[in-house]
Amino acid sequence: MDFLQYFIDGLYIGAIYAIIALGYTMVYGIAKMLNFAHGDVIMVGAYMSYTFVSASGMPVYLSIPIAMVICTVLGIVIEGLAYKPLRGTSSLAVLITAIGVSYFLQNAAQLIWGPAEIGFNRLVNAKPFLLFDGKLRVSPEAMVTLAIAVVIMVALTTFVNRTQTGKAMRAVAEDRDAAQLMGINVNRTISITFAIGSALAAVAGVLLCSKVQSVSPTVGSMPGIRAFTAAVFGGIGSIPGAMLGGMLLGLIETLTGAFISTQFSDAIVFLILIIVLLVKPAGLLGKQVQEKV
Amino acid sequence: MIFLIWLLYIPALYLVYGLRLALAGMGIYLHTFPTMLLHGAVFVGVYHLVKLLKKLLKVQPRIPANAGKKDKTISVYGVVTVGFTAMTALQGYGMLSRSMQGYLVPICAYVVLALSLNLVVGISGELSLGHAGFMGVGAFTGIVAATCAQNAVGDPFLRLVIGMLAGGLMAGVAGLIVGIPVLRLRGDYLAIVTLAFGEILRSLTENLHVGLDSAGLHLSMSNGGVQLQEGGKMIISGALGATGIKPISTFVAGILLVLFTVAVVLNLVHSREGRAIKAVRDNRIAAESVGINATTFKLKAFVISAVLAGMAGALFGLNLGSVQASKFSYTTSIDILVYVVLGGMGNMLGSIISTVVLYLIPEFLRSLADYRMIMYAVVLIVVMLCTWSPKIKNTISLFTYTMRTYWNRLMRKKGGSGK
Structure with a gap:
């Protein structure tokens, strides 16, 4: 029974990682850049939700769309100001710029909302379901989070596979120059990708802070890194891979923390990641691209 | 030479x-x-x-390309x-000022770290996000070694050298263990695995307990696992880090380490090995086809870089009374990477200058109080855009060109050539 309890907890945190990882994987797959500022967009989303909830007293779930809109705008602005001028240059340059953006967002948040942790309202104010005579607790938030993650994944897959814009995204991911020659507006496609990624980050931010019940300027950085490893784990660039990677990471983290060692759960998570990458260098669901001479 | x-x-x-x-x-x-x-x-x-x-x-009218x-x-x-x-x-x-004096040794340590990371990122062309892990290994090994040698070796400088050598050796071993699997991967996967290894190293040192008593060294990975005899003392106690260190690092030692690093790195870069490493960076397949063993050379650069980072770590760890493992997390690795990229990949002088400048910028911006880190971030982004973006670079060079021609015309008029 203990195992089942931890399994459900693992799925809960895993679903949050999965949503963040979906954002990472979209941006990486199409713009070919590691967006280190993604974790901080999560934080901004959470703060936005907090601000609207505390100002108007609206329920947390109503603040999600507002946070999404603001983060989408933020994502497009960041992309246009900081990343677009560097398109086509060394990927390391873009990486450092992303780190600069991450510093900027963290410190701006610290300036506006202060460095201290602020209490965050729960997403759903309902009693947890008790199963098996109260031995198993399933919080409604965990179920909502899981449902949201699955809905997002299905929606994203349909979007990428079935719509015109999704087709353009896949084309840009495969070969940017060829896509441009076929009349696809590459810059616009990348901007849309950033918009989607940032909107997902806002959702993840609210869900994450609703789980830990607090928000601080650095709340997004560690989950951001975790989700990034999750995206790599599942095969970066692949949407189902990000989902699988996030879920697995959440499960591994919770289960090792519960049954093996709490101190070393970090080390074990990363060790498993390394072993997986050594066996399958492109991740679990990633495509192995053959090198051409 | x-x-x-x-x-x-x-x-x-x-x-x-x-x-x-x-x-x-x-x-x-x-x-x-x-x-x-x-x-x-x-x-x-x-x-x-x-x-x-x-x-x-x-x-000189024009400097030849290779001179x-x-x-x-x-x-x-x-x-x-x-x-x-x-x-x-x-x-x-x-x-x-007193605070400025306090920055001297850390700056030396970071310069060495930036130089050694430049060897991996700039010369070998692999993005490594776990450099601080090696620094941490070096720091804690150095602290243990220096504390053990306290009675046997009186001269603090010699003790520091022992600490640095031990730290470098241990970090080199860690680099070898990490490097062999990591260098099989490529590109961003390699980056993420170095990040993972850096976090593993930090996580291990965060749980390390080391004590010293008359019977010798005691190691344990759990709290309370070290049972000391009377008169013994804990050197490292888990997440609390190492405390009660005798600070023996000096600016002189720091500069000597910087000079040593410069000598090692520059000699390596200009040697046969260095050319092989750069060949692998520029085109792996072409280099392999002329008989260069890509993995071996990459591993060499990686291990040397780890050794130097370990020595810098020992210098850093022995500078203050206490140090925690959380100092050697991913954030520090990122900071060092920023120094390297901003200084110019493969450019050692650039690494040194950018480390010193970037380390001191937040300190000089102290008068801005809360805004200083925001300013730092803005400076970072603007510098990256100005040095890398083709459009902005063109605009800048166009601007300077116009200014120069304008200036020249002005000068000519003043000279009164009469035309």
């Missing part, structure tokens, strides 16, 4: 010139062996720098030694 010549020069210089006379006025006193070594180095460095300046001041290599090498040593002389002189006159 230049480093070797220096080593030969130094005793002779010390005897012949009696540097004491020249430098006593600057408040530098020659007492111990390391300072003596350095003053010799300073002398030669300044000599080379003057020679270089003379060369630069001569009007600057040797001069550049000299100028790296020159900049380091001039920086050292300036700092000691300022210190001698009491013109250096």
